[in-house]
Amino acid sequence: MSGGGSAQEAEIPVGITLPARTGRANSPLAQGLYRLGRSTTALIGAAIVIVLIVVAGFADVLAPGSPTANAPAHTFERPSWDHPLGTDQLGRDMLSRVIYGSRVSLIVGVSSVLLALLLGVPLGLVAGYYGGRVDTAVMRVMDIILAFPIYLLAIILMVMFTPTAGLLGTMKVTGAIAIVRIPIYARLVRGSVLSIKEKEYIEACHALGVRDHWILFGHVLPNCLAPIIVTTTLGIATSIIVEATLSFLGLGTQPPTPSWGWDLKANLAFIQDNPWLSLFPGLAIFFTVLGFNLFGDGLRDALDPRLK
Amino acid sequence: MRVYVLKRLIEIVPTVLAITFVVFVMMRSIPGDPVVALLGDGYTEEDAVRVRAEYGLDKPLIVQYGIWLAKLARGDWGRSILSGRPVLQDVVIRLPVTIELIVLSMGVALAISIPAAIIGALRQNTWADYTATTVAMIGVSIPEFFIGVLLLLVFSIGLGGLLPSSGWVYLPGTCPSMVCGVSIWGNMQHVLMPAFALGVARAALLTRILRASMLEVVRTEYVTTARAKGLSERPVVLKHALKNALIPTVTVMGLQVGFLIGGAIVVETLFAMPGLGTFGIDAIIARDYQQVQGFALITAIAFVVINLLVDLTYTFLDPRIRYA
Numbered sequence: 001m002s003g004g005g006s007a008q009e010a011e012i013p014v015g016i017t018l019p020a021r022t023g024r025a026n027s028p029l030a031q032g033l034y035r036l037g038r039s040t041t042a043l044i045g046a047a048i049v050i051v052l053i054v055v056a057g058f059a060d061v062l063a064p065g066s067p068t069a070n071a072p073a074h075t076f077e078r079p080s081w082d083h084p085l086g087t088d089q090l091g092r093d094m095l096s097r098v099i100y101g102s103r104v105s106l107i108v109g110v111s112s113v114l115l116a117l118l119l120g121v122p123l124g125l126v127a128g129y130y131g132g133r134v135d136t137a138v139m140r141v142m143d144i145i146l147a148f149p150i151y152l153l154a155i156i157l158m159v160m161f162t163p164t165a166g167l168l169g170t171m172k173v174t175g176a177i178a179i180v181r182i183p184i185y186a187r188l189v190r191g192s193v194l195s196i197k198e199k200e201y202i203e204a205c206h207a208l209g210v211r212d213h214w215i216l217f218g219h220v221l222p223n224c225l226a227p228i229i230v231t232t233t234l235g236i237a238t239s240i241i242v243e244a245t246l247s248f249l250g251l252g253t254q255p256p257t258p259s260w261g262w263d264l265k266a267n268l269a270f271i272q273d274n275p276w277l278s279l280f281p282g283l284a285i286f287f288t289v290l291g292f293n294l295f296g297d298g299l300r301d302a303l304d305p306r307l308k
Numbered sequence: 309m310r311v312y313v314l315k316r317l318i319e320i321v322p323t324v325l326a327i328t329f330v331v332f333v334m335m336r337s338i339p340g341d342p343v344v345a346l347l348g349d350g351y352t353e354e355d356a357v358r359v360r361a362e363y364g365l366d367k368p369l370i371v372q373y374g375i376w377l378a379k380l381a382r383g384d385w386g387r388s389i390l391s392g393r394p395v396l397q398d399v400v401i402r403l404p405v406t407i408e409l410i411v412l413s414m415g416v417a418l419a420i421s422i423p424a425a426i427i428g429a430l431r432q433n434t435w436a437d438y439t440a441t442t443v444a445m446i447g448v449s450i451p452e453f454f455i456g457v458l459l460l461l462v463f464s465i466g467l468g469g470l471l472p473s474s475g476w477v478y479l480p481g482t483c484p485s486m487v488c489g490v491s492i493w494g495n496m497q498h499v500l501m502p503a504f505a506l507g508v509a510r511a512a513l514l515t516r517i518l519r520a521s522m523l524e525v526v527r528t529e530y531v532t533t534a535r536a537k538g539l540s541e542r543p544v545v546l547k548h549a550l551k552n553a554l555i556p557t558v559t560v561m562g563l564q565v566g567f568l569i570g571g572a573i574v575v576e577t578l579f580a581m582p583g584l585g586t587f588g589i590d591a592i593i594a595r596d597y598q599q600v601q602g603f604a605l606i607t608a609i610a611f612v613v614i615n616l617l618v619d620l621t622y623t624f625l626d627p628r629i630r631y632a
Contacts, residue, residue, distance in 0.1 A: 147326060147611070147612075149567075149569040149607055149611050151567070151569060152331075152569065152588075152604065152607055154570075155592055156334050156335065156592060156600075159592055160337060241451045244451050245452075245453065245570065248577075249573070249574065249589060264457065265453075268457070275465065282451075285450075285451060285454060286451075289450075290445070293445065293448060297445075
């Protein structure tokens with residue numbers, strides 16, 4: 001049980017050797033994928049994430065009603081067959097709101113990380129590869145962003161962008177979270193590049209006259225993918241928490257667009273008599289973050305057993 | 309060592325300047341300004357111009373920042389545009405509340421994570437370990453405010469108002485005015501849930517990190533040696549293993565400071581505490597420039613000083629680490 005330590009690997013009974021070593025899967029990627037498939041945590045995480053994607057994608061079909069339609073005659077209804085999660089102070093169906101709320105969380109969580117990757121990875125590649133003044137200039141800017149307590153920067157950015165509803169509002173939150181997360185990827189990639197660029201195969205590329213951009217994207221980047229993939233998955237979990245927190249503070253996507261953090265906060269005023277109104281959006285945030293965390297953990301154990 | 313600390317303290321200056329300057333520029337690039345909010349709806353443009361001039365808001369940005377810095381050098385943090393109160397006075401009143409919250413929450417975090425991680429690592433792959441790792445996994449996936457809401461549901465609503473859901477009772481000696489409630493017992497009742505909400509989230513993360521590093525340390529040769537020379541389990545675990553395993557944990561604690569400040573804002577908002585977190589978020593939303601500058605300044609200083617303390621903790625945990 002080499003590389004053990006996570007609770008899941010330990011569930012494999014002692015005495016059964018892992019067939020990964022018998023040569024069926026030899027490339028590091030195939031081995032990693034194989035380990036990923038054997039990890040209970042990763043599979044549970046992946047299942048949660050897939051359910052979430054389906055719910056967000058097919059919200060129109062799955063939701064029993066409109067998340068924004070007011071029904072003054074049906075305010076504060078307790079959970080029932082008609083409204084499995086009850087209704088809020090405007091009579092809106094909470095199940096529909098929770099289902100549609102997954103869109104904002106998922107879109108912001110995934111796209112803010114992708115945006116941060118898109119900007120951070122090239123910056124890290126260039127800074128690490130060219131070194132010198134380029135490196136100093138890029139990393140100073142990154143250091144300034146990193147010198148900020150993350151929430152201070154995110155909150156001020158959101159006030160600057162003026163939070164709004166709908167897709168535009170979602171994009172603003174995405175942008176604010178992406179900006180505070182760029183340095184994480186830039187630093188990570190720069191660190192990997194610094195060690196990779198000294199390797200013989202990169203020297204060989206230089207000797208063969210391969211162009212810089214091809215060396216960077218064809219040879220250096222693929223070799224620092226493993227930590228990037230792991231950080232990305234766990235980063236989505238963090239981004240979803242940051243989004244929920246901003247919404248909770250009233251600085252996320254604005255109503256009427258359904259957002260879990262906002263719903264939780266808005267319904268706190270009625271928590272005494274209607275606790276489920278805050279409970280369900282909170283549970284939705286929890287399971288979503290749990291899903292990405294479990295999957296990210298499994299991925300880390302599978303792709304890079306050294307990082308534990 | 310003394311030289312190192314001095315050097316690091318001097319290095320704080322550019323970081324704090326950078327943070328406060330960026331905040332300064334960002335706040336002033338937000339559309340609209342606090343003067344309009346101050347004057348209300350029925351203001352005339354002449355009033356606005358006069359008030360802007362009074363607060364120096366008509367000058368170029370860099371000049372305004374220079375004025376702010378110059379005043380700061382004389383110990384003047386400026387006055388709130390909206391309330392007219394000195395910013396420093398508000399910060400001094402609110403700081404103890406937030407410090408109490410953060411210190412207690414770190415205490416909660418350590419009190420949970422150290423035993424949990426030790427049990428997890430020493431009894432690896434037993435039910436105790438599974439419980440510790442599962443609970444920790446759940447803990448890192450719950451945002452602070454939801455932990456707070458769950459605590460509210462149980463202790464304020466479920467158990468018939470066992471703990472107060474909002475407000476604050478000051479510790480003796482920290483009361484800012486004549487009218488606030490002062491009592492140690494009342495203070496404990498008010499701080500318990502916020503400190504747990506903030507601490508449990510940290511505890512989960514620390515347990516994961518500490519368990520992983522304990523697992524590595526207990527397999528090292530010096531731990532085997534300590535056991536072989538007949539030391540009982542207690543000193544082996546606490547003195548030999550734990551102390552070394554704490555190094556990565558302390559690093560992570562340092563990296564968490566940014567999140568801790570955010571957590572304080574959220575938890576103070578949820579429990580309506582009169583701390584720096586609520587001060588900051590209210591100031592930012594109201595665009596009270598002077599208050600925001602004060603908040604940015606105190607957060608930046610806290611952020612940098614805590615990171616320095618983290619680095620100094622290394623020398624205690626591992627005497628081989630010396631800062632020349």
